[in-house]
């Protein structure tokens with residue numbers, strides 16, 4: 608949801624910590640959810656003109672400005688914003704390739720720039736630094752009352768019945784008037800199970816996979832309940848599901864959409880935007896080998912082969928037991944160690960076959 612000028616006027620006097628100005632609604636919404644989950648009052652605007660008005664009305668401490676916007680450009684907005692609110696600390700959002708421009712904008716007052724796509728951590732890190740800068744320059748903000756969260760409990764009856772039904776796969780006929788909806792969901796789950804069974808070489812039967820998917824839904828449902836069905840906790844819910852299941856399965860996303868009454872398309876926009884999310888089934892352990900230039904010249908191609916040999920899968924594949932997903936990536940940011948492999952969060956410099964076997968053993 609994009610805040611409009613009217614909402615901006617309604618917020619006047621209340622103030623905001625951060626204003627995000629970007630013509631891409633998914634970016635505004637993603638930033639708003641991430642920042643609000645971390646306790647920042649956040650408002651968003653879809654273009655420079657509305658953004659400038661909002662900055663004037665809300666007097667934020669930090670603004671996030673997209674450089675490339677139709678109408679008033681980010682650079683233009685920046686130079687006007689610092690005149691309207693001289694205490695504001697701007698951060699520039701830029702796409703790949705406009706880094707030179709971003710550096711230019713730092714000369715006219717931007718404190719930092721973040722390149723798209725960015726992770727919630729990167730966004731929060733940059734905003735926290737900007738807040739500290741603002742505090743160091745202009746003092747701590749006045750303490751604001753914490754607004755009470757409206758209890759936004761979704762209608763549970765239909766979904767609760769569906770969940771119970773899913774738990775009782777095989778006995779769905781007893782579901783009475785919920786039967787048609789339940790059958791439709793079950794058919795979709797079965798179709799997905801079919802696909803998964805094919806993709807992992809029928810190591811498991813379709814029935815086993817359906818049961819697994821039903822268990823996934825229980826996990827997803829517990830996470831949604833933990834977050835009290837709050838729509839503005841969507842990113843945190845997705846992160847928790849990713850952590851628990853190692854991916855965001857389609858049936859899980861459908862479930863979240865139904866439970867929170869959010870369009871599926873919106874959930875997919877966010878899931879596609881952040882690197883932290885995977886819409887592909889992942890193994891328990893993620894193995895990545897860097898094939899960036901520095902690693903390549905130091906022997907990455909041989910390391911790629913060694914890892915494939917020890918794991919028994921090629922880059923881009925997941926093993927049948929769902930233990931390992933193997934990927935190649937471009938630069939892990941530690942080129943001096945090259946060629947580098949990372950397993951979950953542990954980095955290894957040029958491991959031999961023996962080292963790899965030990966690492967694999969330790970994961971079992």
Ligand code: FES
Pocket residue numbers: 897898899900901902903937938939940941942943945947
């Ligand atoms: S090129 Fe491999 S870590 Fe940078």
